[in-house]
Amino acid sequence: MERFRVLTIILLCSVASGHGQNRRSRYVKEAQCETWDPNRDISNKLDSYTPSCAAPVSLLESGLYVPIAPLDDDYKLPYWFNSTLWNIGQKFAQKNIFSVFLSPIAGASMFITNKLKEPVVIGTGKSGTPHTSNVRYLATMLQMKSWFEQGVKASSKGQISDHIIKSLTKVRRIHRAVNRLNASMLYGDSPPYLDPHNTEAFTYDAAMWDAFQKDMDASNVPQQYRDYPDHVKYYSPKTAGPTMNQLLFSLVQWACGSIPILMPERFGISDATEEDLLGYMHLWAVLGNGLGIEDRYNVGLQPSLSAAKKHYQDIFNIYFLPTLFQAKPDGQRMLEHFYRGFVRNLLGQTGDSIISVHQILLLSIEDTIGIPCPRVKAQLGIVQRAFRVPLSYVTQALGRQTPRTIINELIKRRYFISGAKRFLNLNANDPAEIAEKSYYF
Numbered sequence: 001m002e003r004f005r006v007l008t009i010i011l012l013c014s015v016a017s018g019h020g021q022n023r024r025s026r027y028v029k030e031a032q033c034e035t036w037d038p039n040r041d042i043s044n045k046l047d048s049y050t051p052s053c054a055a056p057v058s059l060l061e062s063g064l065y066v067p068i069a070p071l072d073d074d075y076k077l078p079y080w081f082n083s084t085l086w087n088i089g090q091k092f093a094q095k096n097i098f099s100v101f102l103s104p105i106a107g108a109s110m111f112i113t114n115k116l117k118e119p120v121v122i123g124t125g126k127s128g129t130p131h132t133s134n135v136r137y138l139a140t141m142l143q144m145k146s147w148f149e150q151g152v153k154a155s156s157k158g159q160i161s162d163h164i165i166k167s168l169t170k171v172r173r174i175h176r177a178v179n180r181l182n183a184s185m186l187y188g189d190s191p192p193y194l195d196p197h198n199t200e201a202f203t204y205d206a207a208m209w210d211a212f213q214k215d216m217d218a219s220n221v222p223q224q225y226r227d228y229p230d231h232v233k234y235y236s237p238k239t240a241g242p243t244m245n246q247l248l249f250s251l252v253q254w255a256c257g258s259i260p261i262l263m264p265e266r267f268g269i270s271d272a273t274e275e276d277l278l279g280y281m282h283l284w285a286v287l288g289n290g291l292g293i294e295d296r297y298n299v300g301l302q303p304s305l306s307a308a309k310k311h312y313q314d315i316f317n318i319y320f321l322p323t324l325f326q327a328k329p330d331g332q333r334m335l336e337h338f339y340r341g342f343v344r345n346l347l348g349q350t351g352d353s354i355i356s357v358h359q360i361l362l363l364s365i366e367d368t369i370g371i372p373c374p375r376v377k378a379q380l381g382i383v384q385r386a387f388r389v390p391l392s393y394v395t396q397a398l399g400r401q402t403p404r405t406i407i408n409e410l411i412k413r414r415y416f417i418s419g420a421k422r423f424l425n426l427n428a429n430d431p432a433e434i435a436e437k438s439y440y441f
């Protein structure tokens, strides 16, 4: 029961010490963005480091009313792009490939069910069954893998690979289409997400979610983080701003790229230097920019690692912890589909009977986020109990070189290479093919 408290204390200590054991970075200046002026003119800044910063968490809510930036066919890297940090970030991601993908998997428990995101994802009809959900997220993760692997162009240091630009542009087009779809649904078309002829669509383990809810209620998460702040609680796209808005994008950016920076050890990242983490943060800052996030809402833009950790902890507390208490059955069902689809991709069609949804929930919420789930655990059968022991050591094992290499290889071969072949008929190692064809929308 003490784990949540312990996690918070560890995080606060590491914030206070600025992640003491790590080397100081040569690439980011300390505390240069202490005051944030939303009207400042940044157009003439020619600093080659990372002088631009996200707004404080208390001001992120204004992003609810700001649409994601319009698609620009001729995408230019931001003036703060730093190819050294970008390279460091990519190397870090490649070395820790399982850990960095565990971030959206663990984060999914908090962002798929998020009040702002849930209706949008339901609406496209791609998360309605374990199969469609697997293909949808496999397509997403294939793009991300390619973003982590395609380097800076050898010829000119200030430009990233054309494959990444192409991929980002396509994803932006998908997001634009999602926005249009949402707008049309707001005016009456019903969401297409449940196909009555597909029995697979109705997977929903009500007993497990009931146990999960009771575990959350019994946890020692402070009362103030059990409900959304008012601007989210009372948000309705019918009366407020655009559904694909800047706040929502910064939250998804957090879930995809910031958790390993906030709690690296919990994701099996034990030997990261400060530069590694700053590089990974910068990589996500650039990707966020490429997807239309304005600097002020770009959570990858931070003046220092210690400031980033504080920022990410606040986002976690304010925007993500409430999702564990406020999730609705539709969101839980989509999360279940995501988990089942992911394990079936890894282990075959009956994979979720080998590693159950309970296990992934425990791995995400208890082992990585640090909130105990005794009631969910009590529902494990004998075989699942036997699996629980090695699974709960996965992230610890990642701290050692040999197991890390084995687990990284397993995820690359089973999930990415064989999954891309089976479900999308694509070669996961061909960046041109991934950038052009790996979409499921």
Ligand code: HEM
Pocket: 116, 117, 120, 121, 124, 125, 126, 127, 136, 139, 140, 141, 143, 144, 171, 174, 175, 178, 244, 248, 249, 252, 253, 256, 288, 291, 438, 439, 440, 441
């Ligand atoms: C930094 C933030 C984000 C990243 C990195 C990201 C990444 C991606 C990628 C790579 C795809 C392509 C998947 C495919 O091929 O089908 C995609 C599609 C999609 N994204 Fe995003 N996205 C982000 C933010 C958001 C936000 C804020 C929303 C809002 C709910 C969203 C909703 C969707 C939807 C609905 C699709 C189409 C697939 C589906 O129907 O579920 N994304 N995203």
